[in-house]
Amino acid sequence: xxxxxxxxxxxxxxxxxxxxxxxxxxxxxxxxxxxxxxxxxxxxxxxxxxxxxxxxxxxxxxxxxxxxxxxxxxxxxxxxxxxxxxxxxxxxxxxxxxxxxxxxxxxxxxxxxxxxxxxxxxxxxxxxxxxxxxxxxxxxxxxxxxxxxxxxxxxxxxxxxxxxxxxxxxxxxxxxxxxxxxxxxxxxxxxxxxxxxxxxxxxxxxxxxxxxxxxxxxxxxxxxxxxxxxxxxxxxxxxxxxxxxxxxxxxxxxxxxxxxxxxxxxxxxxxxxxxxxxxxxxxxxxxxxxxxxxxxxxxxxxxxxxxxxxxxxxxxxxxxxxxxxxxxxxxxxxxxxxxxxxxxxxxxxxxxxxxxxxxxxxxxxxxx
Amino acid sequence: xxxxxxxxxxxxxxxxxxxxxxxxxxxxxxxxxxxxxxxxxxxxxxxxxxxxxxxxxxxxxxxxxxxxxxxxxxxxxxxxxxxxxxxxxxxxxxxxxxxxxxxxxxxxxxxxxxxxxxxxxxxxxxxxxxxxxxxxxxxxxxxxxxxxxxxxxxxxxxxxxxxxxxxxxxxx
Numbered sequence: 303x304x305x306x307x308x309x310x311x312x313x314x315x316x317x318x319x320x321x322x323x324x325x326x327x328x329x330x331x332x333x334x335x336x337x338x339x340x341x342x343x344x345x346x347x348x349x350x351x352x353x354x355x356x357x358x359x360x361x362x363x364x365x366x367x368x369x370x371x372x373x374x375x376x377x378x379x380x381x382x383x384x385x386x387x388x389x390x391x392x393x394x395x396x397x398x399x400x401x402x403x404x405x406x407x408x409x410x411x412x413x414x415x416x417x418x419x420x421x422x423x424x425x426x427x428x429x430x431x432x433x434x435x436x437x438x439x440x441x442x443x444x445x446x447x448x449x450x451x452x453x454x455x456x457x458x459x460x461x462x463x464x465x466x467x468x469x470x471x472x473x474x475x476x477x478x479x480x481x482x483x484x485x486x487x488x489x490x491x492x493x494x495x496x497x498x499x500x501x502x503x504x505x506x507x508x509x510x511x512x513x514x515x516x517x518x519x520x521x522x523x524x525x526x527x528x529x530x531x532x533x534x535x536x537x538x539x540x541x542x543x544x545x546x547x548x549x550x551x552x553x554x555x556x557x558x559x560x561x562x563x564x565x566x567x568x569x570x571x572x573x574x575x576x577x578x579x580x581x582x583x584x585x586x587x588x589x590x591x592x593x594x595x596x597x598x599x600x601x602x603x604x605x606x607x608x609x610x611x612x613x614x615x616x617x618x619x620x621x622x623x624x625x626x627x628x629x630x631x632x633x634x635x636x637x638x639x640x641x642x643x644x645x646x647x648x649x650x651x652x653x654x655x656x657x658x659x660x661x662x663x664x665x666x667x668x669x670x
Numbered sequence: 671x672x673x674x675x676x677x678x679x680x681x682x683x684x685x686x687x688x689x690x691x692x693x694x695x696x697x698x699x700x701x702x703x704x705x706x707x708x709x710x711x712x713x714x715x716x717x718x719x720x721x722x723x724x725x726x727x728x729x730x731x732x733x734x735x736x737x738x739x740x741x742x743x744x745x746x747x748x749x750x751x752x753x754x755x756x757x758x759x760x761x762x763x764x765x766x767x768x769x770x771x772x773x774x775x776x777x778x779x780x781x782x783x784x785x786x787x788x789x790x791x792x793x794x795x796x797x798x799x800x801x802x803x804x805x806x807x808x809x810x811x812x813x814x815x816x817x818x819x820x821x822x823x824x825x826x827x828x829x830x831x832x833x834x835x836x837x838x839x840x841x842x
Contacts (some may be wrong), residue, residue: 315842331673341806352673352674352692354673354674354705355705355758356703356705356758359707359774361671362673365749379710380708385756394795394797394802394804395793395795395811396795396796396797397794397795397811398756398794399793399794401756401757402758402759402792402793402794403758403759403764403791403792403793403794404703404758404759404761427781432740439820457793458791458792458793458813459791459813459820484819485837486813486814486820486821486822486825487822487825487840488825488840488841489822489842490841490842491841508710520722543720549680555796582798583798584797584798595710597707597708597709597710598738598750601756603756604752604755619710639842642822643819643821643822644819644822651798
């Protein structure tokens with residue numbers, strides 16, 4: 303048996319000869335991105351990702367640096383889809399597109415990646431993009447940048463694009479898109495695509511996180527408005543609903559870490575909503591769910607059971623669950639029958655949410 | 671930490687889980703998947719062991735069986751059963767559904783000469799409505815594909831619980 307050589311002598315030699323330790327290879331599932339691209343780093347993301355059957359592409363860790371000389375701060379322990387629930391409007395069929403079968407991720411092509419993207423692990427596309435204007439102040443301004451990781455789930459006739467964006471200002475964008483071919487035999491029947499997400503946000507570590515429900519109240523009888531941030535479900539496991547007039551958001555707050563202005567470091571969960579889907583299934587009746595972290599709790603359909611004891615979930619390790627829904631009302635742009643065969647694909651329809659920092663920085667990042 | 675199981679790990683985890691299922695007399699379940707299980711506290715404390723959650727599915731009772739296997743200790747740490755949980759179709763079930771579907775005389779007639787060249791894909795239907803005839807059943811919708819085109823017909827459902835093939839009319 304040949305024993306593998308210890309790397310220690312090589313490392314010592316490299317240090318003595320080169321004056322530095324050689325960089326150790328990053329894990330294959332790790333991406334580190336400094337911003338601004340091609341300039342001295344001001345902010346940075348370190349992202350770990352994975353993919354697998356019944357999980358598609360998911361994040362297994364994300365850390366942010368708000369300044370080059372600061373240590374990494376954890377934002378995410380694990381985040382991803384845990385189900386894709388697709389009921390058709392006649393009542394049946396009702397599909398579970400993520401867990402229904404061992405669907406693979408589609409091999410990525412250079413056409414997918416575009417002129418500046420790269421393909422990681424054969425199925426994940428990495429892009430570092432200009433994301434448009436980030437701020438303007440009269441004639442001053444700056445364009446923002448983001449790291450994007452995306453992959454495509456092949457769910458038989460449908461494809462789902464799962465995309466995670468990590469912006470230079472610390473924002474994380476989470477997107478789900480549905481595309482490819484309408485259901486054979488039911489191409490013209492409306493249906494709802496519900497992406498069901500599990501977000502284990504560990505802001506600055508797994509301890510000392512609390513979730514607040516943020517709402518805006520402006521009665522039309524007066525001219526003033528009030529905004530509040532109260533403990534989610536009175537500080538216990540439970541659910542809440544998105545109310546459009548209240549601009550409902552969640553705020554995940556670290557109860558101890560503060561920024562330079564003395565405010566608790568937080569992240570806001572800001573949904574992108576075209577509407578709220580409600581179905582017969584009880585796990586679809588609410589827009590936000592929160593549980594304490596329990597490793598065995600992985601199934602969105604079991605949420606009503608998970609919250610039944612309403613355990614206290616303030617200043618602890620919390621998990622947020624939420625849907626992103628797309629109402630698909632078939633249209634000509636999806637395709638048509640040609641000689642009895644369906645011809646055409648549904649253009650991408652997107653849903654998602656943002657996780658945006660609140661009081662992470664001391665002032666405006668990347669300004670002036 | 672690698673989230674991909676090696677083939678040895680997968681084989682070992684499956685074997686350990688199936689020994690545990692045998693002890694519990696759950697011997698008619700189909701193997702669905704094995705996936706890495708994370709233990710956050712153990713990771714934090716630097717003592718994470720290689721653990722795997724092995725999923726089996728039993729058609730009788732629409733029962734999902736989750737076995738947590740500790741590969742470092744070569745033991746099954748827990749076995750949990752959950753009824754009526756959306757669970758992936760196993761390879762064996764897919765083969766059964768495909769064979770039943772393709773053997774049906776009406777399906778054969780509908781596919782005609784294409785039967786030799788169709789690629790069969792599967793979707794699982796389920797319902798939580800207890801008064802729905804398919805509640806608790808393992809029902810598979812078969813899709814038939816030639817190259818990039820899905821055939822509009824036949825619309826075939828295979829109920830693995832009742833071992834029946836149901837054909838519906840396509841809707842336009």
